Amino acid sequence: MLPTMNRIKREKIHERCKNICPPKDTFERTLLHTHDKSRTDLEQVPKIFMKPDFALDDSLTFNSVLPWSHFNTAGGKGNRDAASSKLLQEKLSHYLDIVEVNIAHQISLRSEAFFHAMTSQHELQDYLKKTSQAVKMLRDKIAQIDKVMCEGSLHILRLALTRNNCVKVYNKLKLMATVHQTQPTVQVLLSTSEFVGALDLIATTQEVLQQELQGIHSFRHLGSQLCELEKLIDKMMIAEFSTYSHSDLNRPLEDDCQVLEECVINKVSQTEEIDTDVVVKLADQMRMLNFPQWFDLLKDIFSKFAIFLQRVKATLNIIHSVVLSVLDKNQRTRELEEISQQKNAAKDNSLDTEVAYLIHEGMFISDAFGEGELTPIAVDTTSQRNASPNSEPCSSDSVSEPECTTDSSSSKEHTSSSAIPGGVDIMVSEDMKLTDSELGKLANNIQELLYSASDICHDRAVKFLMSRAKDGFLEKLNSMEFITLSRLMETFILDTEQICGRKSMSLLGALQSQANKFVNRFHEERKTKLSLLLDNERWKQADVPAEFQDLVDSISDGKIALPEKKSGTTEERKPAEVLIVEGQQYAVVGTVLLLIRIILEYCQCVDNIPSVTTDMLTRLSDLLKYFNSRSCQLVLGAGALQVVGLKTITTKNLALSSRCLQLIVHYIPVIRAHFEARLPPKQYSMLRHFDHITKDYHDHIAEISAKLVAIMDSLFDKLLSKYEVKAPVPSACFRNICKQMTKMHEAIFDLLPEEQTQMLFLRINASYKLHLKKQLSHLNVINDGGPQNGLVTADVAFYTGNLQALKGLKDLDLNMAEIWEQKR
Numbered sequence: 001m002l003p004t005m006n007r008i009k010r011e012k013i014h015e016r017c018k019n020i021c022p023p024k025d026t027f028e029r030t031l032l033h034t035h036d037k038s039r040t041d042l043e044q045v046p047k048i049f050m051k052p053d054f055a056l057d058d059s060l061t062f063n064s065v066l067p068w069s070h071f072n073t074a075g076g077k078g079n080r081d082a083a084s085s086k087l088l089q090e091k092l093s094h095y096l097d098i099v100e101v102n103i104a105h106q107i108s109l110r111s112e113a114f115f116h117a118m119t120s121q122h123e124l125q126d127y128l129k130k131t132s133q134a135v136k137m138l139r140d141k142i143a144q145i146d147k148v149m150c151e152g153s154l155h156i157l158r159l160a161l162t163r164n165n166c167v168k169v170y171n172k173l174k175l176m177a178t179v180h181q182t183q184p185t186v187q188v189l190l191s192t193s194e195f196v197g198a199l200d201l202i203a204t205t206q207e208v209l210q211q212e213l214q215g216i217h218s219f220r221h222l223g224s225q226l227c228e229l230e231k232l233i234d235k236m237m238i239a240e241f242s243t244y245s246h247s248d249l250n251r252p253l254e255d256d257c258q259v260l261e262e263c264v265i266n267k268v269s270q271t272e273e274i275d276t277d278v279v280v281k282l283a284d285q286m287r288m289l290n291f292p293q294w295f296d297l298l299k300d301i302f303s304k305f306a307i308f309l310q311r312v313k314a315t316l317n318i319i320h321s322v323v324l325s326v327l328d329k330n331q332r333t334r335e336l337e338e339i340s341q342q343k344n345a346a347k348d349n350s351l352d353t354e355v356a357y358l359i360h361e362g363m364f365i366s367d368a369f370g371e372g373e374l375t376p377i378a379v380d381t382t383s384q385r386n387a388s389p390n391s392e393p394c395s396s397d398s399v400s401e402p403e404c405t406t407d408s409s410s411s412k413e414h415t416s417s418s419a420i421p422g423g424v425d426i427m428v429s430e431d432m433k434l435t436d437s438e439l440g441k442l443a444n445n446i447q448e449l450l451y452s453a454s455d456i457c458h459d460r461a462v463k464f465l466m467s468r469a470k471d472g473f474l475e476k477l478n479s480m481e482f483i484t485l486s487r488l489m490e491t492f493i494l495d496t497e498q499i500c501g502r503k504s505m506s507l508l509g510a511l512q513s514q515a516n517k518f519v520n521r522f523h524e525e526r527k528t529k530l531s532l533l534l535d536n537e538r539w540k541q542a543d544v545p546a547e548f549q550d551l552v553d554s555i556s557d558g559k560i561a562l563p564e565k566k567s568g569t570t571e572e573r574k575p576a577e578v579l580i581v582e583g584q585q586y587a588v589v590g591t592v593l594l595l596i597r598i599i600l601e602y603c604q605c606v607d608n609i610p611s612v613t614t615d616m617l618t619r620l621s622d623l624l625k626y627f628n629s630r631s632c633q634l635v636l637g638a639g640a641l642q643v644v645g646l647k648t649i650t651t652k653n654l655a656l657s658s659r660c661l662q663l664i665v666h667y668i669p670v671i672r673a674h675f676e677a678r679l680p681p682k683q684y685s686m687l688r689h690f691d692h693i694t695k696d697y698h699d700h701i702a703e704i705s706a707k708l709v710a711i712m713d714s715l716f717d718k719l720l721s722k723y724e725v726k727a728p729v730p731s732a733c734f735r736n737i738c739k740q741m742t743k744m745h746e747a748i749f750d751l752l753p754e755e756q757t758q759m760l761f762l763r764i765n766a767s768y769k770l771h772l773k774k775q776l777s778h779l780n781v782i783n784d785g786g787p788q789n790g791l792v793t794a795d796v797a798f799y800t801g802n803l804q805a806l807k808g809l810k811d812l813d814l815n816m817a818e819i820w821e822q823k824r
Helices: 002-020 024-044 059-065 078-109 111-149 151-180 182-191 195-211 222-249 260-269 282-287 291-359 365-383 436-469 479-500 506-535 546-556 590-608 610-636 651-676 681-720 732-748 754-779 787-805
Strands: 415-419 425-429 579-581 584-586
Touching: 024 078, 078 111, 111 151, 151 182, 151 195, 182 195, 182 222, 195 222, 222 291, 260 291, 282 436, 291 436, 291 479, 436 479, 436 506, 479 506, 479 590, 506 590, 506 610, 546 579, 546 590, 579 651, 584 651, 590 610, 590 651, 610 651, 610 681, 651 681, 651 732, 681 732, 681 754, 732 754, 732 787, 754 787
Parallel strands: none
Antiparallel strands: 415 425, 579 584
């Protein structure tokens, strides 16, 4: 009540002061008048006193304010100086009064704000006092609640922690009782050859000794005793595994089959052509088998090798799976150990926190209940792994039978376990187990053992193959036989690769070596055949048998392969005059028909033996280059005159050669695409051979066309050089030229496409115009409309009419105006 009374008292004083103050309008007028008066008074004060940097310690400022002349009393001027000093003092006092009055006036103007600030300060003090009293009351209430409600709960929590500790002690005693029965149980398991169960029990017990029962005096010798038992079990298992391995590897490959040597002996003995009394050695007897017999024997050998490798792989897979299982278990155990260590660290931190809060009569309630709930669960989960089937202490009197181990049993410091595919866990002690790097190396060695078995099988197969190849038997095989052999070997290589996971290279190398020899022989045979065909070719148009038309039709369907012969229909179909390729007619010689078949044989060989693709590409390129160069020598180079006894190389021979080259050029992109689809990308650069071949063929075709033009050019030069402008019309020269042009047309029109014929005659016509123009210039015949001009025009018209009357040349633009010299 006292603060309220003081506030009321202050308000009354303030109201009284307000009543004393003049009204607002009067106050404003007074204030304005006072402001003007103060401003006038302040103007009396010198400006030097108003400067922001005014300071009397400055000598200039000091001399300006207090001149020394007023303080000089020497001579007779003492009274006057004293009066002057007094006047200065009064003047300065007047300035001071003016400033003080203005300051007081400014303060009086802000008295309302000062009063409000004082009032707010008093109210704030009142609020703080009330708040302090409320806080004190709240603290008293909280202290009462803590005394009434919390002390009992804390006592309950302390009892819960005590109970948990008792449960842990009980479980530890149960665990010790279980461990005490380990050795008798192991002996029982060994008596029934339960090695896995014994190792599992030993490893689990060693883990418990190191983790849960470390430092127990009564168990100080149990660890070493278990290690000795483990070594004994290891020796027993090694002896049993050795016995199994010997019996497994020594049994027959199949129930009704013998070993490899007996397989060869049986095959040889079944062949009637071989006299085993004369030919004693098994290798010599084997060489006397024909290809079908030898091929069947090789197939049997490959089959037995595959069975042998599968059996070795099955045995090694069991060992390998055990090693990998141990590695996997090691990894999982390390992860569980890290989790266990983290849990133990968190548990220790929680216990320290609980003890600290209990000492201070407070604790984290949620943590305490969490510990109480976690302990039974941990006890249940940590004990289910240790109770062996024959362990008696963990039976009727157990409150919680799974308590035989604790939740830190995943540690791998001293033991490790793994599960084989059969579902049995294998435990390995610290003294006997291998490190992860050693286990990884062992797994790799097991895989290398399988690789070695595969390599041995391949080496034996190579030896068998080479023993048969000593007399050149393999090189004498025809294409189908070698392809069959190659496919069998490739199949065996793929089978062993699938079994072992790695491709053995010895048999593959032998196959590649034989394939190279086969390719060389294949190429030489066909190149020799082509050479003989070319040397006997008379370069005349040949009839096209139906089988070759079928061959070309199959290529048009996108199949680059030799078509199967049609029984009973090929002989009934008559040969055609030309070859039809995608709607175009090709007049060809017999050599080119056989060359197309040879090219398809190369392409089909690539499909049958993919490993020779690059070699076949090189050989086929060589074959195409050989045909181009040799045909050029025989036709353009006139070699056929001596080789086959031709009297002359006619224009028809040249045109036929050009058309044959065009047919090969037509198929080069198809051949290139076929090889490109079968080459690896890194060998695509080899396809440039086809680009070079195409360019060479086009150049050859261009040279033939140039040769045809040159033939007519020499004819024009010979005939037109004797041309005279005189009657009759047409002249004998032009009749002879038209006759030769007609012969040329008859020779090439049925052989070359119409477009090419037109282009060729345009070039011939250009040569004709050039020679005629030269002769007219020589005769001084000009386009002046005179008699000579008329005769020449008539001859040219005769030539033009005859040329355009030829088949396919009707619309040819001859442009004969170019024969005349331009007028100067």
